[in-house]
Amino acid sequence: xxxxxxxxxxxxxxxxRLATRGAGDEAKIDEVLSLDEKRRSLLSEVESLKAQRNRxxxxxxxxxxxxxxxxxxxxxxxxxxxxxxITQLDHEVQxxxxxxxxxxxxxxxxxxxxxxxxxxxxxxxxxxxxxNQPQFSFTPKSHIELCEKLGxxxxxRGAKLSGSxxxxxxxWGARLERALIQFLLDLHTSEHGYVEVSPPFVVKxxxxxxxxxxxxxxxxxxxxxxxxxxxxxxxxxLVPTAETPVANIHREEILKETQLPTKYCAYSPxxxxxxxxxxxxxxxxIRVHQFDKVELIKIVKPESGYEELETLVANAExxxxxxxxxxxxxxxCTADMGFTSAKTYDIEVWAPGQGQYLEVxxxxxxxxxxxxxxxxxxxxxxxxxxxxHILNGSGTAxxxxxxxxxxxxxxxxxxxxxxxxxxxYLKSNRIAVG
RNA sequence: GGAGAGAUGGCUGAGCGGUUUAAAGCGCACGCCUGGAAAGCGUGUGUACCUAAACAGUACCGGGGGUUCGAAUCCCUCUCUCUCCGCCA
Numbered sequence: 001x002x003x004x005x006x007x008x009x010x011x012x013x014x015x016x017r018l019a020t021r022g023a024g025d026e027a028k029i030d031e032v033l034s035l036d037e038k039r040r041s042l043l044s045e046v047e048s049l050k051a052q053r054n055r056x057x058x059x060x061x062x063x064x065x066x067x068x069x070x071x072x073x074x075x076x077x078x079x080x081x082x083x084x085x086i087t088q089l090d091h092e093v094q095x096x097x098x099x100x101x102x103x104x105x106x107x108x109x110x111x112x113x114x115x116x117x118x119x120x121x122x123x124x125x126x127x128x129x130x131x132n133q134p135q136f137s138f139t140p141k142s143h144i145e146l147c148e149k150l151g152x153x154x155x156x157r158g159a160k161l162s163g164s165x166x167x168x169x170x171x172w173g174a175r176l177e178r179a180l181i182q183f184l185l186d187l188h189t190s191e192h193g194y195v196e197v198s199p200p201f202v203v204k205x206x207x208x209x210x211x212x213x214x215x216x217x218x219x220x221x222x223x224x225x226x227x228x229x230x231x232x233x234x235x236x237x238l239v240p241t242a243e244t245p246v247a248n249i250h251r252e253e254i255l256k257e258t259q260l261p262t263k264y265c266a267y268s269p270x271x272x273x274x275x276x277x278x279x280x281x282x283x284x285x286i287r288v289h290q291f292d293k294v295e296l297i298k299i300v301k302p303e304s305g306y307e308e309l310e311t312l313v314a315n316a317e318x319x320x321x322x323x324x325x326x327x328x329x330x331x332x333c334t335a336d337m338g339f340t341s342a343k344t345y346d347i348e349v350w351a352p353g354q355g356q357y358l359e360v361x362x363x364x365x366x367x368x369x370x371x372x373x374x375x376x377x378x379x380x381x382x383x384x385x386x387x388x389h390i391l392n393g394s395g396t397a398x399x400x401x402x403x404x405x406x407x408x409x410x411x412x413x414x415x416x417x418x419x420x421x422x423x424x425y426l427k428s429n430r431i432a433v434g
Numbered sequence: 435g436g437a438g439a440g441a442u443g444g445c446u447g448a449g450c451g452g453u454u455u456a457a458a459g460c461g462c463a464c465g466c467c468u469g470g471a472a473a474g475c476g477u478g479u480g481u482a483c484c485u486a487a488a489c490a491g492u493a494c495c496g497g498g499g500g501u502u503c504g505a506a507u508c509c510c511u512c513u514c515u516c517u518c519c520g521c522c523a
Contacts (some may be wrong), residue, residue, distance in 0.1 A: 040483095040485095043483075043492080044484070044485085046492085047483090047491060048491075048492090049494045050491085051491055051492070053504080054492090054504080056503070057452075057503055057504040060452080060454085061452035061453085062452085062453090064452070065452080072503085076503040078505065079504085080502095085501070254481090260497070264439085266490060
């Protein structure tokens with residue numbers, strides 16, 4: 001959520017920043033400003049009435065104590081009307097506040113000044129490459145073919161169980177998935193200093209609002225209902241990412257400055273309706289309704305937010321480096337960035353069987369946008385309460401990593417040579433037919 | 435699922451319709467005292483809104499609603515915690 005004070009004081013600046021996203025959100029600023037003004041004028045009216053009422057109520061109390069009931073009664077009737085007016089104004093304030101809040105919650109974050117201004121994903125600058133595209137003496141197979149030949153994924157039975165976009169990992173496929181999760185968690189906890197947490201996989205809607213999925217992207221979420229009790233529908237949602245529960249761990253809290261930076265990593269499955277997304281319903285693992293992911297979250301002081309973003313990206317890159325997978329880092333331009341982000345780097349791993357780069361990590365600094373929504377603050381040294389920067393990054397998403405890994409490591413005979421670092425986790429150096 | 439008990443400032447804990455502008459203690463900060471410290475004494479110590487700003491005003495005693503001139507206090511409702519019972523991986 002944007003700071004209403006900033007909108008009030010520098011509306012042109014906010015409009016200009018939002019305009020770089022190219023989604024027309026800058027047009028909503030006038031609406032926010034007029035609701036804000038309405039709210040403040042109502043507030044000053046109702047507050048002076050309340051001050052008046054409080055004063056008279058005290059006088060009534062004093063008169064009662066002095067045994068002067070007649071005078072007290074006179075004052076009561078005087079105040080009754082004030083009370084009615086207060087009730088009415090309070091309702092109006094509430095209404096205006098709700099309206100203002102609703103617009104504010106739908107405004108995206110302002111892109112940081114260092115972000116490339118662009119019109120679409122085509123304008124995303126490539127920041128760097130790591131490694132080279134692997135060369136094959138044969139035409140590399142697609143992960144779909146590899147999975148079927150090696151019995152790693154049973155696509156049709158996955159669809160039988162839950163519909164298209166749901167995967168049934170089988171045998172070595174299931175073991176490889178588990179090995180990867182374990183490897184990622186170990187890497188980030190042992191070498192990068194993150195504290196491992198294992199959150200609930202369903203969250204309240206407040207959490208979805210906190211990290212910015214709601215209200216705007218509610219159509220992408222899976223809502224949970226308890227049995228046939230429809231009144232419970234919409235109370236809990238399947239997490240679209242571990243970012244949601246983990247970033248909300250300290251919602252409504254005031255952290256001590258010494259607690260910062262706080263760094264968490266967590267595994268969770270991620271559930272996404274992918275309503276309207278291209279590629280849903282097609283076979284394979286590139287876009288599915290449920291995938292595994294290890295997520296990294298940092299809560300940091302604003303002044304170190306962008307330094308922390310760089311190390312966050314480096315932590316995610318380490319995954320691919322250790323597995324020996326070729327990748328590139330791109331920066332998302334203003335038009336391509338997510339709703340909550342002020343600056344985002346994507347890491348895309350090379351998938352030889354696809355002949356394309358696949359996004360396996362998205363690392364963002366959301367600045368205080370989410371902290372404000374969840375009212376998470378920290379007490380600075382001078383005693384002031386401030387909103388920290390919240391960063392999130394995939395470290396990394398699993399289904400696509402799985403794809404890149406088996407496509408990159410496939411051998412002439414159709415087997416998969418497991419990277420050395422993963423062998424102790426898989427307890428095998430090779431996945432072959434049979 | 436059933437029965438009961440609770441939720442009050444950083445913590446403990448009073449208050450159950452009107453100097454409560456939330457007692458008291460602990461903790462914390464500052465000051466006095468001291469060669470220095472402890473003890474002791476004194477002062478202060480929440481969040482947010484509003485305002486150009488304020489030691490001005492308003493709101494906040496788990497959340498929401500109601501009764502009243504006035505609610506931490508009474509009523510309704512929801513959430514959460516604890517104890518016991520049942521069910522259960």
